[in-house]
Amino acid sequence: MKAKEFWITALALGAIAAVSVVAYRYVSQPPRDLCRVCARGLHPGVTYRLEVSAGKEDACCPRCGMHYAIQHPGAVKKAWATDLTTGEFVAAQSAYYVEGGDVEYCTMHSSPVERQPQGASMRDYDRCLPSLVAFHTKQEAEVYQQQHGGRVVDFSGAMESVKEQ
Ligand SMILES: [Zn+2]
Structure with missing residues (x-):
């Protein structure tokens, strides 16, 4: 290998290593806040806020927050849900929800599902699944549903579904 080629290769490898280190740091950073219910990291677009006697507590998603309310x-x-479109809190009772869409916000960063030797999934039950995301208007919920599947429910429909899980 000529000297020039060697240095080009070395530079390229160095650049790749630098990017990997930065990427690794980014993903390994602990989330700033954790869900008060399940201790997962909070995701800004789906945070569900509860007012309890001790003050305001954030849950990682509407499903998790509703579980807490039921229990x-x-x-x-x-309670307030985050409108996924604007990232702003809206009253949970007046929000519309899409349940079972294909984006699983709470669990997308968790470690891969472990499988038994027989191939059975370990993730039989997850507090945050099926996914539940909130919108300020029914129309926005329907647009999301068209893109990601699932079904549109109002607050009481979402609570009913969480109760059954
Ligand atoms: Zn949670």
Whole structure:
């Protein structure tokens, strides 16, 4: 190998290594805030905020927050869901939800599903699945549904579904 080629190769490898280190640092960074219910990292577009006696607590997604409300009757005074379109909080009761769309926000960064030798999935139950995302308007929910599948439900429909899980 000529000297010039060697240095070009070395530079290229160095650049790849630098990018990998940066990428690794980025993905290995712990999330700034964790869900108060399941301790997963919070994702800005799907955070669900609960007002309880101790103050405001954030859950990683509407499904997780609704689980908490069902398991602790009377503890949640008020709830807000994040409108996925704008990233702003909206009153949970007036929001529309898409359940079962193909983007699983809470679990997309978790480690791969472990499988038993027989091939059975370990992830039989997950508090955050099927995915549940919120929108300010029914129209926005329907647009999302057209792109990602699932079904559009209102607050009480979402609560009913979470209860059944
Ligand atoms: Zn959670």
